[in-house]
Amino acid sequence: MNPTTVPVIFDLDGTLVDPAQGIADGIAAALTELGLSVPDKALMDTMIGPKLSHALTETAGVPAALLDDAIRIYRAHYRSTGIAQSRLYPGILSLLEAFVAAGRPIAVATQKPEGLARTVLDHHGIAGLFNSIRGSAADEAAAGGASGKAGIVAAALADLKAVSGPHTEHAVMVGDRAQDVAGAAANGLDCIGVGWGFAADGELRGAGAVAVVPDTAVLHEIIVRRDFILAGALDTDALQTLNEVPINGNV
Template sequence: MSLLQKRNMKSKLIIFDFDGTIADTSPGILDSHKFALARMGRIVPEESELLKVIGGQLLKTYIDVFKFDEQSAVEAVRIYRERYANVGINLANLYDGFEDLIIQLKNYGCNIGIATLKAERFAKEMLKKFNMLDKFDVVCGMDKCDSQTKTDLIEKCIEFCNVNKSQAILVGDSSNDLKGAEAAGIRFIGVTYGFGFKKNVEYNFITADSPREVYSAVQKINNKQKEDIYENGSVCSNQNEQRETSW
């Protein structure tokens, strides 16, 4: 195996979704949706229905799910965020074991990022409350125009940390996260302790049932990549190693 292959086979950037991956933010999100919908004169759905929209782009949710026209959706999102800033932001709880996970990943040599459809200012403020903001190398959240996709935010993290897509993994709890990772062309770990993916269900990607299991999942992906490189690159490795010098 060449030195370049050895260097690139390990993941260097782990990107996390926020809601349902880093923290249980559901109390504040549900409260803000209920408040905004009631203020806009709409019937408030059951909590079981509101839970299904967590993790999606907010403006798109109000248009596609709650059936607002664009102008009304913009106003509803404004009300939602005003309520979230005053109330919802204080109702989140960091998942047990997540801080230890970040320490493990840092010791493993990984950069740590966040790609969230939550407003970036909210994500950073909540991380400050958790005393976690300084543990992340990059935090990319939704802009004021609600114009970015999950894929856009993933790619911003990758560009900021200056790594190859082959060296990045997204960790998330929903199909929105999976689709974003696939569109960005990076690997994915699904967590089953959040709002989307469920335990004891067969998926075509690696899953983790707790923050503590995410570290093992990262190692599993790296070991699989190492096996693939050995299998596919062993023929020319000796020639490459002769031409390469130390880093």
């Protein structure tokens, strides 16, 4: 029996692309220009993934009156320098190409502004592989983004429905932070966590990720197993075995 291809929605930063240096340098440049203190690396890592405006105010302590300026300075630095500092994680390009070759619908759902997300994906030559790229509004400080990751995942899911029809309800999210798990759950989806991103120890499992994978080979295997389970060729015990794959660290 040929398996059904389960649609996959990917987070961007920390999942497809390692943006750490570019994001850290951009935030440091913004805070320094505004005369604010720069967090240490451990704290800076926690700012990668969540919405930038939230990270700047809640983690870096940027006053509300300076938030627009901080985002503007950060964005200018990120576009001029930060994007070029990012890199695809090992195995990502091959994974995406394999999914496309198999006819699997794939999307990106990121809290990075949508236009900027497309620019990053274009830089790495992978934007054209996705059926949908969804992100936040251009003005991250604006109201109206209350739905956060859940709303972005919902938008990507709606796009995928046009190409995957009834199988959209079996889509799976892949991400590296708790908000990816929460965004998936809000849309009735499972989330597979990746062990190469920026989650703290225990974050993904604690948030409810159905599995945490150490590399793209295991990720590919789990998703293909889901295809066969959906097609009725395997029972759910086969998936559970893979979901319990051990990784280094308690991510």
